[in-house]
Amino acid sequence: MRGFNLDQLQAFADVVDLGSFSAAAARQNLSQPAISQQVKLLETRLGVRLIERIGKRAMPTPAGQALRAHIGPIDRAIRNALDAVAPFGNGVKGQVRVGCGATACIYFLPAVLAGIQRDYPDLDISVKTGNTGDMIRLIENNELDIGFVTLPLASRALEITPVMKDPFLAIFAADHSVQGPVSPDEMAEMPLVLFEQGSNTRTLVDAWLRKAGRRVHPVMELGSVEAIKELVGAGLGASILPSMAVIDGRSNLPVRGRPLEPAMGRDLAIVMRRDKTLTQGLRVVRDGIIAAANSDLGQNNP
Structure with a gap:
């Protein structure tokens, strides 16, 4: 050495x-x-x-x-x-590496992590985004300490703790005339701007749309929720997004959300290696995410 x-x-x-x-x-x-x-x-x-x-x-x-x-x-x-x-040290410090999806990173985690950093300034928190499969591989390889990801997933090496339900909404430009819950048949008739393939979110949306009995071909597929909202707000199509992403004031071109019929959403879970040492810092991050998911912050249903 x-x-x-x-x-x-x-x-x-x-x-x-x-x-x-x-x-x-x-x-x-x-x-x-x-x-x-x-x-x-x-x-x-x-x-x-x-x-x-x-x-x-x-x-x-x-x-x-x-x-x-x-x-x-x-x-x-x-x-x-x-x-x-780490458990033998004094105070909450060290590094915690968090993995999550892009939507949670934009709309959920910032307030959570800001509060943790305010209370524990010596704790170093880093965040990496990607789809669930990528995050799981990094956690299994111990390249990330904790994940906040979309179910379903399967891994014998990981402890999976569901913590939050996030319903999906159909979104349209603010001047669109759609009223009430929206069905797969109605969505299939519209030009769709959807999240890119490969994510659990897109898999859930595709499965819901197939209930219309026909294959849907989006006019655009993007990897950015904000880009999707901008295009929908400009009147270029409709989309289906997690409700946490449909927040007033997030876009220069406002969108309006409508519930889905039948209802559809995603389950978000905390994942860690089963053999992971639960340091004080990791415990603080884990408990902070769980608390936020159970509070009004985690129940954003506009």
Whole structure:
């Protein structure tokens, strides 16, 4: 272990993963020469060349490929060691890495995490967004500590705790004449602007729309809830979104929401590894999400 530097290993891993010294520098908020120096020192320590340039990309040499394969387990071992000693410390501090979907990240988590950071300023909270499948893989690999994701999901390695129901709404431009609950047949007749495929949210929407007895082809598929709302507000189509995303004042072009008939929604759950050490910081984040989900903040049904 003597002579190894974890910062050097991380710099090397970032260069390999991103294919660029400048991108690795941006990720770590360092200068490019600082990242280059870290990699050079590591190569000197090991006595082998780890990175070579192929065109404009920085690529690992065979030695670099062999080393990169071991950095994940090293990172997890260090994380586990830190988790193991954290309960013996004083105060709530350390790092908690949260994974969630984009909608929850925009409309639910900011108020939750702002309150936690106000009460526990020494606690470092980072957030990564993605679809449920991506978040689950990162939690299973111990690259995230806790997830707030859409069900369904299945994993023997994870503890899954449903905490919140979020009904879906049909949304239209503010001047649209639709009244009352909206059926799959009615939605199927309209140009639809839907969330991109691959997410649990889109899977739920597609299943609901199939109740109209025909295949629906959206006019647009986007990965941004805000972009969908802007397009719907401009009169370019209708959509179906989680109710937490339909909040007055979030869009320059207002939209109006209508309930679905039959009703449809999603269940949101907290997920963690079953063997995860529940540090004080992780407990605070977990309990904060649960409390918010059970409060008015988590029951936004405009």
